[in-house]
Amino acid sequence: MTVTIKDLAREAGVSVATVSRVLNGRASVSAATRERVLALAAGLRYVPHGAARSLVTTKTSTIGVLLPDIYGEFFSELIRGIDLAARRHGYHLLVSGSHSDRAEAAAVLQATRGRVDGLIVMSPEIDGDTLRATLPSSLPIVLLNSPNRDQEYDSIRIDNYGGAFAMIRHFVEVGYRRIAHVGGPASNHDSRERLRGYREALGALGAEIDPALEIEADFSEAGGYQAGRRLLAIQPPPRAVFAANDAMAIGVLCALGEAGVRVPEDMALGGFDDIPTARYVAPPLTSVHVSIDTLGARALERLLIAIDLKNRHERMREVLPTTLVVRASCGAPARGTGAHRNPTEAPSVSCVDTDSQGRRRP
Amino acid sequence: MTVTIKDLAREAGVSVATVSRVLNGRASVSAATRERVLALAAGLRYVPHGAARSLVTTKTSTIGVLLPDIYGEFFSELIRGIDLAARRHGYHLLVSGSHSDRAEAAAVLQATRGRVDGLIVMSPEIDGDTLRATLPSSLPIVLLNSPNRDQEYDSIRIDNYGGAFAMIRHFVEVGYRRIAHVGGPASNHDSRERLRGYREALGALGAEIDPALEIEADFSEAGGYQAGRRLLAIQPPPRAVFAANDAMAIGVLCALGEAGVRVPEDMALGGFDDIPTARYVAPPLTSVHVSIDTLGARALERLLIAIDLKNRHERMREVLPTTLVVRASCGAPARGTGAHRNPTEAPSVSCVDTDSQGRRRP
DNA sequence: AACTTGGATGTAAACGTTTACCATGAAGAT
């Protein structure tokens, strides 16, 4: 029913080898034959069978992407970044998100064998040992934002520590001394690093240290809202709040707004991630910008190198720098009014590139 | 190097057929043999080769998803909906987004042959004729939000017309008579349907009709902002604005805010899509809610039916209903204050289910 | 005229599975 290379060969009166050569642009086929085969292929709507091809070439031109949960702007940006880079290199993407447990994630990993040339893995469930246990060591893998310090795998992560440090540094420079933190789940590596940046910055910059100012939430708007309510009860109240992601910052904003607490006049606020929404809330949110699509693109390019070198390359651990984006919510000198900014202008913000210690980069 | 079923068979001292039977849970293998093979498979970290398997079974357990551009909350929701449904049914997802031209999209379509069991296509570039020309007719396909009225393909789309109609009906009920529209590109099918809903509702409900009130933009925040500026110049000014998506509505909000025009007191505003951000802008945005993940899940399930029935099923055209979500931006009676709403509560909004004529559903 | 070269094409093996079919032998039925 579906037309194969044999049908094509028969119709064209040549061997399958010749058809294959034409289709793959191999040399030494006469122009006449080429024409005939090509015309016939179009006419019969022939499309080569990918699986058969990969079986013999041991190339799939596909890379697998394993994500914790395909949700929200972070992941759409990430996939977009990976996808664009993949297309540029002629690769396809096999994506899979939200695995409830380790067993399911492992099953998905297994299922990708023979359908992908490599894997980009971002999953709190999966560590190096799990990977080693379930996959052949010949499969190239890049770990994304993983706590993993494994020498066997490449990894790329965001400079959580430096980003958090930069935010606190900014708060301190603006003049705040009593700064609270709304963190993500302690089990999450990103949360822990951002918390560490917060704590060490407080210490290093001489701000006030008070464990009562640390609240743990869950990275969601709802969690941020609850945390915001608890913030309001703290005495004396903090003058600024650093939320470990923008979703929680928005929740905090919500809680403060309800209570009549003005941002930034009564309490300053900063987030992390710089999701697109950040600039459209009122007041626009100061945040730590992370170039998520770059993260994805870099991961893909690293993976391609690994594939090219048959996984015999030197492993790398890469850290992507962050940029502090200052908007109205942190009460920095003479910035914005709380109105939405004009989205057609260049960002009306000050950006500060920082190194991994939160220090200003030239 | 990588271990195959043959290695496994040799080590276990059985034939490849037996190993295959064990691995696929086929009957008639003694418990002892099964144990031995399973233990060995785990020990050697054997994983079956997907491509080889699909070659002989003609099943890939993968479905392809072709999207116009993986960008923004709409697409992350859509992919999420598809992914969840796919996993539930044991399928994987091969996604591809943002094709600059028809040729590239066609190339991607071709490349999926033999790697997918079916296709979900959402792309303005690709119509029925292109599909017919590039793909074997035996491949099951579901079209998403496509203008296509092709009898050959299943399709699912959102009730753009009904959603727009419902929004205007609501505006009229609140008391507005002079209502402007900020539309998407005229080349886009969704825009055209929303515009049609707007126009026909104005006529049907006796509101003011004035071509000067129709502005075309491009579905982006920036485009909405520009449109907002033009709105301000219209004399007499409209009392309400219906933007064809939330991104543009946010842009309009921005322009109005800059000009000191209060929403909803001076001008009411409504959007379309009900993206998560909609409830966090100030004032919270009234919008037409679309269950995007449902759209994705439905598409996948329809595709699975088609696959099951080897594409010999009856084709269907499905229209997904919308829900009007009333928040503060439209100035409906005694709603919100412009503050962020508490995200832990059930939505503090009135929802109105409507049929395809924008009439209230029981 | 014999020999070499190389372009065009065909032959067949290989890739890693699944599965229809067949062979074996033990247990139960007569």
Add this chain to the structure above:
DNA sequence: ATCTTCATGGTAAACGTTTACATCCAAGTT
């Protein structure tokens, strides 16, 4: 004791490609 039956497991073909190798033949070289 012979015949069935059935569980177990082996043999080999098939899936649709690519590609190493072989073959053929025309054209050029000596």
